Amino acid sequence: MRDILEELPHALLSDPTRESEDPGVPRELHDDDLVRPAAEEDLPVDAHRSKRSPLARHVEVVIDPFDPRQPTQLGLTLAVEGQRVRSGEFTIGFVHQGVERRAVGLGVDDVELASLLAPVAPGLITQLAMARAVERLASFTPDALTSLWRALAIDLVGVAEHSRALLLTMRRSPRLMPALAQTTSAADVALEGIDGGHRLGHPFGLRTAVPDDEMSTLRRRLDDIERALRGVDDARMLAALAHLKGAGVLDIEHAREIGIDGPALLAAGGVPTLAVDLGHDLANLHQGGAHVGCTVARVEVHLQLLRAAVQRLPRHLARIATHDGANHEICSRPTSLSGTHDAFIYGPGGTTACIIDVQAGLVNRLRIRPPELPLLLGVSRALRGVRLDDVSEVVASFGLHASALDR
């Protein structure tokens, strides 16, 4: 944000006196309390447009790489008053892959299609959502071993995503970043190893047994994650974010109104969504801490979810190692399916929903909805009244995937 202000020094009408009265604490904005130019003529002139510029009160933030000749894929426009955000609005562009349309006419187990949706949501979550919808369509219950592997994989995704959200939130605290970066990287590596080799997101379960040497490799990866996480000092992180207490609030009423779940809902004091597909138990999580709904609360929730996921990883692996049941034979899958079915997967960012309509074994409609769209609305609301210097932390605490709508 500072970089933007350096590029656009006239973008703000600063009011340092007002800021110094109450640093770090968001205040309510009132129309009679805003710093405005006395008249429209006071606005600076934008040489490119030869008219009075809106830059005096608006800052446009482009989140994704984009071609400057085209509308942005995802942009955030901030209306500012003094040093604070009056409102934030996301602009959705239209650079899309057409994945859902390309699914039409393909077979139901063409999971590679769902993987194209990454990074809409973590790729494995979208694959699993599609896989579960197909399995429900076929009245197919995955065997226990497949469910254990999937639970392990989802927790690995959780470790990667929660630590990534924390890493982005802590970008202004360089001493805290290495451990978070190592945690993120170790989880990514572990996930790539098991997902790439065994296609855990494939409908109808595992296709191959996992060799012993790969299990050994995975154990070492989980050790790497635990070791990296030991360098994450929760107290130091929260202390570094003390200036954000009470900032970036999304309360429970609005979170539910706009359909948010996942960490942002937990931080607002809400009950987590239905985690029935893979049996995650989120009931014992401390929700929101002392500053319900604010940026610090979301960081607290990410930390708790991260640590809970890391604690579950060795338990998953132990159960997989001692599992002695037979896998389903892949040939038992149905050959011709028809109908409409849905499935929900509770991932690290919230619920990913899939609905699939199949006619004679071929996809007629595939829809995978990650939890991104409500989060964009939630960020917009949470940014109101936030100091410009704090915008990046508030946005990062939501764990957004900026390519949310590139489908």
Next chain:
Amino acid sequence: MNERHLIALLAARLPRVSVRAGRLDGDTEVLEVPASSLVPVGRFLCSDADAAYDLVDITAIDRWPTTAGKPRFLVVVLLCSRTHRSRARLEIEVDDDVSAWPSLSPVWPAAALYEREVMDLMGLHPDGHPNPRRLLLPESFAGHPLRLDYRRTKHQPQVVPPERGAGVVIDVDGGTS
């Protein structure tokens, strides 16, 4: 909830509202709701303490060209109730010549964006929507690329606002999803 809990609940609480059928899809209760009953049914499912459903998603399915005597489109509303740990799916059939259904935005504000997406990509208009504009595609885009009679390989010139530079042509490859 018990099997077909919602259909019984609706019959008891909203006796004048017709719901065509209720069935179970795994642990999801599916209700086929006439368009005329959608808003009262939605309002009940959202606000009644015995239901308390939150909106998860709204999308639509195009049955073209083999509609088997049914209306061409099926609007699908996914719901979940954290209070009662249950899921529901509302299915609303929409004729091609009508191409409209009642907006659920007054019931669940989160519906607004999903309805814009359905309108944008499938060409079905949510009546009563507070901001019925395209969501993902430019206003100049002709057609609705998720309709199955929209040619997958069709290209359209992208009209770029003057301040962004010269116009370019992008490959929409069947449009967006």
